[in-house]
Structures are given as C-alpha cells and as structure tokens.
Amino acid sequence: MSETWVNLAERIGADLHLDLTGPGGRRAALTRALRAAVRSGRLAPGTRLPPYRSLAADLGLARNTVADAYAELVAEGWLTARQGSGTRVAPRAEPSAPVRASAPGRAGASPPARGADRPAHDLRQGQPDPSSFPRSAWLSSARRAVTAAPNDAFGPGDPRGRPELRHALAEYLARTRGVRADPEAVVVCSGFAHALRLLFGGGVLRGPLAVEGYGLPFHRELLAQAGVRTRPLGVDADGARIGELSARERAVLLTPAHQFPTGGPLSAQRRTAAAGWACSADRIVIEDDYDGEFRYDRRPIGALQGLAPDRVVYAGSVSKSLSPAVRLGWMVLPGHLVDAVLAAKGEREAWAGVLDQLTLADFLRCGSYDRHVRRMRQRYRARRDRFVTALAERAPHVHATGIAAGLHAVLRLPPGTEPAALDAAARAGIALDGLSAFRHPEAPFPPEDGLVVGYATPPDHAFGAALDAVLRILPR
Amino acid sequence: MSETWVNLAERIGADLHLDLTGPGGRRAALTRALRAAVRSGRLAPGTRLPPYRSLAADLGLARNTVADAYAELVAEGWLTARQGSGTRVAPRAEPSAPVRASAPGRAGASPPARGADRPAHDLRQGQPDPSSFPRSAWLSSARRAVTAAPNDAFGPGDPRGRPELRHALAEYLARTRGVRADPEAVVVCSGFAHALRLLFGGGVLRGPLAVEGYGLPFHRELLAQAGVRTRPLGVDADGARIGELSARERAVLLTPAHQFPTGGPLSAQRRTAAAGWACSADRIVIEDDYDGEFRYDRRPIGALQGLAPDRVVYAGSVSKSLSPAVRLGWMVLPGHLVDAVLAAKGEREAWAGVLDQLTLADFLRCGSYDRHVRRMRQRYRARRDRFVTALAERAPHVHATGIAAGLHAVLRLPPGTEPAALDAAARAGIALDGLSAFRHPEAPFPPEDGLVVGYATPPDHAFGAALDAVLRILPR
Numbered sequence: 001m002s003e004t005w006v007n008l009a010e011r012i013g014a015d016l017h018l019d020l021t022g023p024g025g026r027r028a029a030l031t032r033a034l035r036a037a038v039r040s041g042r043l044a045p046g047t048r049l050p051p052y053r054s055l056a057a058d059l060g061l062a063r064n065t066v067a068d069a070y071a072e073l074v075a076e077g078w079l080t081a082r083q084g085s086g087t088r089v090a091p092r093a094e095p096s097a098p099v100r101a102s103a104p105g106r107a108g109a110s111p112p113a114r115g116a117d118r119p120a121h122d123l124r125q126g127q128p129d130p131s132s133f134p135r136s137a138w139l140s141s142a143r144r145a146v147t148a149a150p151n152d153a154f155g156p157g158d159p160r161g162r163p164e165l166r167h168a169l170a171e172y173l174a175r176t177r178g179v180r181a182d183p184e185a186v187v188v189c190s191g192f193a194h195a196l197r198l199l200f201g202g203g204v205l206r207g208p209l210a211v212e213g214y215g216l217p218f219h220r221e222l223l224a225q226a227g228v229r230t231r232p233l234g235v236d237a238d239g240a241r242i243g244e245l246s247a248r249e250r251a252v253l254l255t256p257a258h259q260f261p262t263g264g265p266l267s268a269q270r271r272t273a274a275a276g277w278a279c280s281a282d283r284i285v286i287e288d289d290y291d292g293e294f295r296y297d298r299r300p301i302g303a304l305q306g307l308a309p310d311r312v313v314y315a316g317s318v319s320k321s322l323s324p325a326v327r328l329g330w331m332v333l334p335g336h337l338v339d340a341v342l343a344a345k346g347e348r349e350a351w352a353g354v355l356d357q358l359t360l361a362d363f364l365r366c367g368s369y370d371r372h373v374r375r376m377r378q379r380y381r382a383r384r385d386r387f388v389t390a391l392a393e394r395a396p397h398v399h400a401t402g403i404a405a406g407l408h409a410v411l412r413l414p415p416g417t418e419p420a421a422l423d424a425a426a427r428a429g430i431a432l433d434g435l436s437a438f439r440h441p442e443a444p445f446p447p448e449d450g451l452v453v454g455y456a457t458p459p460d461h462a463f464g465a466a467l468d469a470v471l472r473i474l475p476r
Numbered sequence: 477m478s479e480t481w482v483n484l485a486e487r488i489g490a491d492l493h494l495d496l497t498g499p500g501g502r503r504a505a506l507t508r509a510l511r512a513a514v515r516s517g518r519l520a521p522g523t524r525l526p527p528y529r530s531l532a533a534d535l536g537l538a539r540n541t542v543a544d545a546y547a548e549l550v551a552e553g554w555l556t557a558r559q560g561s562g563t564r565v566a567p568r569a570e571p572s573a574p575v576r577a578s579a580p581g582r583a584g585a586s587p588p589a590r591g592a593d594r595p596a597h598d599l600r601q602g603q604p605d606p607s608s609f610p611r612s613a614w615l616s617s618a619r620r621a622v623t624a625a626p627n628d629a630f631g632p633g634d635p636r637g638r639p640e641l642r643h644a645l646a647e648y649l650a651r652t653r654g655v656r657a658d659p660e661a662v663v664v665c666s667g668f669a670h671a672l673r674l675l676f677g678g679g680v681l682r683g684p685l686a687v688e689g690y691g692l693p694f695h696r697e698l699l700a701q702a703g704v705r706t707r708p709l710g711v712d713a714d715g716a717r718i719g720e721l722s723a724r725e726r727a728v729l730l731t732p733a734h735q736f737p738t739g740g741p742l743s744a745q746r747r748t749a750a751a752g753w754a755c756s757a758d759r760i761v762i763e764d765d766y767d768g769e770f771r772y773d774r775r776p777i778g779a780l781q782g783l784a785p786d787r788v789v790y791a792g793s794v795s796k797s798l799s800p801a802v803r804l805g806w807m808v809l810p811g812h813l814v815d816a817v818l819a820a821k822g823e824r825e826a827w828a829g830v831l832d833q834l835t836l837a838d839f840l841r842c843g844s845y846d847r848h849v850r851r852m853r854q855r856y857r858a859r860r861d862r863f864v865t866a867l868a869e870r871a872p873h874v875h876a877t878g879i880a881a882g883l884h885a886v887l888r889l890p891p892g893t894e895p896a897a898l899d900a901a902a903r904a905g906i907a908l909d910g911l912s913a914f915r916h917p918e919a920p921f922p923p924e925d926g927l928v929v930g931y932a933t934p935p936d937h938a939f940g941a942a943l944d945a946v947l948r949i950l951p952r
Contacts, residue, residue, distance in 0.1 A: 028819060036815050130630035135622050138831075142618055146611050151935070154606035154799040190666075190827055218822075323630040325830035339512050343504060346694075351666055353829040354801035355614075459627070 120429030121466035125454035145358035161188025164361035178302030202344020213443035232440035239266030257292035263402015278311035407456035418449035424473035596905030597942035601884035601930035621834035637664025640837035654778030678820020689919035708916035715742035733768035739878015754787035883932035894925035900949035
C-alpha cells in the first residue's frame, strides 16, 4: 500500500508510527504493525485505540479491514474490547494463552486459564471444537503405526506421501465422497493452503483463475502473492454461477459441497456445467472439499471430482474433521499433473510429518476416523438445531443460510447494519467475522450484510452463553 | 533450458521424447522426465540407457548432471545399474520400496525386502540410519505430550510454534550449542529448506547472498527460484573464506560447525570476522547448524550465533539427529526479524504438525534426545573409525576430509578421476554423490575431484559390505 508510515499521534495522544508495508494484504500489514507496536511497548497497556471507523478513514482502509485487525488482536489477547470502554491495549503487553499461558513444564490436561484478554466467546468460522480431539484413539493409532512402520519410513521419504496413507485415503474418499482416486495420484500435503501454493506457486497451473465471489481472504492473498489474477463469479443459493465462466479462465476454484461461506451446495446442473467447461478444453476445476463430511439433513453430496477425474483437482484435509493442528491434507490429481506437482513440492521436501501420516493411515483403516466424524456430526447438528431454534424464537427477522451443512452459518442482516453488529460483537467480547470480509473486491454483486458464525469452535459447556451473546447483538 | 524435447531414438532404439522444461534445475528436470518416461512405459523395462557421458553430450548437459540423475533413479528403483550391463530400466516399471514395497496393510516391523531394483549400497550423504529411530522413546513422549496438552493445542495455533517446544529448544540449544535463545525468538518450521523459503521467499531478507563455494544444490535451486543472486566464497580446511565477503552482500549463508560437504570447521578468527562483518552494517549471517551435534574428536564447537545474536539467524532441525521423516526444524531469530518471519509464514499456516512439536518438546525435556544423540554419536564414530582405518590400509593414496564430525566424509581423488569413480560406483550399485555436484558453478576455485560418502545411512549389518564396495571402486 502507498502509506509507509502512519502517524496516530492525534488519535491516541502518543507519537506512534505504523509500518504498513511488507508481505500479505492490508489487513495482515495492519495487524502486524499494531502487534509490533504493542509488543515493543510503543502502544502502552491500557491505551485506548481510535474507533475502527476513524482509523479506517485516517488510513484510507476499508472499515472491515480495520475491524478485522482489531478482532484478530482481541482474539490473540493483544487488545481488549469492553462494553463502554472501547478497544484498548491489553493490561499486560503480551499475548494470552496461545503464546504464554502454557509455561514451560506445564503439564495439566485442564483447559488453559481463561485470561482477561481472551474473547469471551470465540465464534470464528473454520475451527472444530479443540476439546473434541480424539486423543486416546489417535495415540492408539500412533502406537500401532510407528511400531509397525518399515525402517524406510524414517528415511527421506516419497514426496507423494506415505503409501499407507495414500491407499487409505483413496479407499476412504471413494467410499464416503465418491472420489475416483488412484493412490498413485494422491499427493499428501499440509493443508489446502499448501495445495494452492503447490498448484500456483509451483507453476503447475496458471491464471486467470475464476473464483467464487465469496471466499477466504487468506486464499485470495496467497493467490495474489503467487501472481495469479482471479475473476470472481456470482454466488447464489445454488452455489457459484458456473454460467459466468468464460473461455479466458484456465481454471476455477470451487467449494461444491458447501459454498464458503454462504453455504449453498452447487446444484447438479451447475456441477455438470463445471465439468463440461473443464473438459471442453485444457482447463482444471479445483474442488475445495473443506467440510464435505458435515452434512446434516440428507446424505452428503458426492464430490464433483467423480464427474471428471481427469480435469478436477480434489483437495481436502483433516483441519475441520480432526484438528488444524495435525497439518495434514491431500490432493487427488488428474494423472497428467502428478509429476509437475511433485516437482513443485521438491524431491527432498516432505513437509507433512511422516509419523502423523502413518498414524492417520491407521486411524482411517481401523474405523476411528469414521467414528469420530459421526460423533462430531451429531454434536454439530445438535448445536445447529439449537442455534436455529433460538434464532427463530428471539430474532425471527434474521435469516440464516448455509445451515444444512458445515461448521458455520451466515446470518443475513438488513442492509447497512453489519458494521454496527460487528462493533457490538467486539464490545461484547465475541470473536466472529462479517460476511463482507469474505467478498471478493471485484465480485459481480453488491456487498451484502451478514455475520459468519462458527458454531463448532466453543467447547460444549460454553456454547449456550456464546449463542446468547450473539442473539443479543443482532439488529432489532 | 533451451531444449524442450530431446529425441533419444538413436541412442536407445526407441522413439522417446524427454520434456526437460518445468520447475527446478536441469538435474531435477532430467530426473523427472526419465521417471515419467519409465512410469508411462515409454521406456520399457529392461531398456538399456545410453552411457551418461553420451547422453550428457547429446543433451548439452554436464556429465555430473546426468550421472546424478541416473544415480537418483537407481536409488529410487526406477533404473538398475549392474557391472557389465550398464544402466537399464528396472524389470518392473515401478519404483521400489519407498513407494511400493509397503503395500497397504503391511504391518511387519522387519526391514523392507531388498528388491532387485534398490541400490546394493546406499551411501548418499545427509541421512541418518533409518533403522535407528527411537520408536519406543518417541511413542512414550507422544503419549505423555498428547495426553497432557491443553485443549488449545488442537486449535489453529501460534505461527511461531508451540510454546512448550520453543522453551525446550531454547534450553537445549543454550546448553549444548551455546545459542543465546529467547523462546519468543524461536520459530518452528519443517526443516532448513522451509527456513530458507521463509527468509527469502517471504521477503524477510534479500540478496545478494554470499554462500560457500560448496553447498547443497537443492538450496541453490531454492534460492534461485526465490530470485536470490548468490556469490560463492572460497572454501578451505578452515571453512569459508570470510575475507572474501564484500560490502555488496546483505547476508551470508554458512555451515560453521562443519562446512558442507568438505568438512572444515570455521576457524575462530573467521567466526569473529563473520560476526564483525554482519555487525558493521545491517547484515545477517544465516548459520545452518545441520549436524553440529555429531563431533567425534573433541567437544562440539559452539554456534556462531552466540557471538552476535542480533545479527545471526541460527537454524537447525531433527533431520540428521532423529529422522528427516519428522519434518521439524527451528530458527532462532534476531528479535527484529521475528514479526517479518511470522508474516511470511502466515497467520493461519502452522506447517509443522503440532502433535510432533509437543512430542519433541517432551522428548527434549525428559532427556531422550540427549540419550539418542549420544548413542548415535558413538555408533557413527565407530563407523567413521572403521572407514578411516580401512582407507589407510587399502587406499592410502586417497585422502579423506571432514572426518572429525558429521555423517559423511569426502574422499579426495586425483584430478580427472571423479567421473570414472562415479561410473564404477553406479555399476557396483553404490548410491553416492561426486564432490563436483556440490560446487557452486561460479565458485572462485577450480573443480576438485572427490566422492561424498554418507556413512550413516546403511543399517549396521550392511555397513561392512558398503565400505568394501566403496574401497573397490576407488582409483588406483
């Protein structure tokens, strides 16, 4: 961005410069600059920050960019947000639990102390309940897998990933998601972002890339860094508007099972159209099946990949089903892309830990994965039902979309009310995102107001209070 | 490279085209193209490949590039090399153990069957004996760590890495390597290559970068892909010639404990000079401490980082000490680089698996890591002694360097004899590298002949035979 240094002196009564250059997007730069200022003590504990709208105006940034940066820093414990007292630098100028709460030698299995700096209610999308990780079943698989592994598992390894895992994944994905998977065409990676990096940063695919008009800003930034031009498609209740694809794009990135974050499944007609578009020329569909296992009201929708295995890159991970901490994902590739992806990955760079790969292979084969997904589906469905019921009773004017599946819902708000709702959420100590944060800046539709509520994140005992808190901040 | 398609028809009596475009260097492109040709069946099982010198001449490539590609494919099982029969496509057109020997459901703890396609003797540098992985101690640590972890360990995580591991590493590196490490300045990554990617691919540091005249081609390729210009320094028995550093370079990449691969430790005078060079301006030393724990004849040499913690990026990993399969490494950063490295890493991209991080933290704290390093040091020293003794008896004209430390030695050969020795090694089924493969193309010294022998790789029972095989192929 153009401003290198921004003087906040007038706003906060202190001489403060923020360096907004550096890698990543504007939100990342602002977050980083504020964090550095707090860490270095240039922003002293207790200092009141300007309202995000004022700072946005001062910096020439979108309001959401500043609001998101504040929310992220509140969630990390650098800032606090309290009703009536605005956003302030946290009393101790140090991040909370993720960095400090686990002191060296800490060994209790109890949850970390909930410091004064943490958000009271964490409803950010995209995270499964971390208290649900199946520790005991995972350790059993680890013991079996590490004990039984051949010696060569501890050598430099196959850049595709361990054969045990590729075979187990091929079987699992065929059975549960209808993916046509040859284990030799499965490439293990550390998650969907790694898959995108390999495909575009490694020169396997090139833009222009069509994307959905709503999507993760993080993915857009990653693509922009790789020099990929993206063109957004319209999005409605039937998913992305495939009819808007043109002959100019060489690939399209889709979330067919559950449009992210608005929630529509791609209709059968559009699935066929997407496969046809790719097959009619040398084009690729990237299918981000990020939460395809969590569908509540009918059978899961099979993967689009099954329609055109030679033109679809199917990608998934354990980040929603097990934990983002495991750092394991996978791609099922058209055969002609395998060698190029392996070259991009690097012969000597396995990335994903082999011991976790072996463990996940056992976890899949012995049925633990199925059992865990089933248990979590029941738990999330119960939360979803409770959420929808409470909404109907207490805020019937607010429409929720994307509730048939996944780990989050979108609450549609009256036009113009999203900023106030986000403001109220921050004051109430609720960490969540506004819908507009996910809108592609060039999306072919006007901004829509909404809140993206991740209902999977809180532990069970905290879910009720989080739900109440959200209902209280909705516009009347 | 300029040739896109190379016709091998005359050489092998078959109509074969090799696509030598794509990412990576020439060796990577050739290896990939040959592998693809074998996999697809275009190079049929049993087909005899042209001698590497002929193919090098045809393709306009350096001989070593082709010899290395052949050796790699022999090691992977795609090709075979037999005395008197040249290099041929392996009988089954499939890679051996790393990909296929571990069929799904395979559960024996015995070493994999030694198929006809594998190299008879694997002496590639850089790999610890995979049969030595401390499975039982690792699993004990995993059980303790995963059971005791706070719930937030299964959440999205701190991009710096788990605090338990950063604290354990800071303590360990201070104690054993003299590193001045604040846990808040430790950033966990997946290995040294990942560290380089973060530093240069992420825009944290910029070139020109001085490097040692000998080094890993893989690192040079990675830097070239990140657009970093490298200038090689001379290398002698005292390590890199620090006096050749100029004011033009902004950083230097060194292996102070044990120059890779020639083996000299950086002298005390040069250490001071390197620290002074960095401190006299805004410059950085990157210290690749890849095998600093394995020194046999005196106390380990402390890290250079201790001299100038504000100007040195210290990097290490478990790839040599435990296994490259674990995919865990670390950087100890000057404080002013921490935020930029975290921004390059990405707020939501942890890369290194958190469960392995927690396990390694316990493994370090409970003393298992010290015990394992001590055991492996004894084992490798015994191999080194046996190697040196056999060499003195049977090939006294061949000088070995770099034998005071590490997992490999360099056998210096008479000028012009390296290609023939590599040829003989390939025919004898020995996988190893020539010294010239590690020479920077612009190194300020002439090419030297040698073999880089990794004596840590074979399991104990196979070491004697591997040693004999190497002694037999040395020039008289």
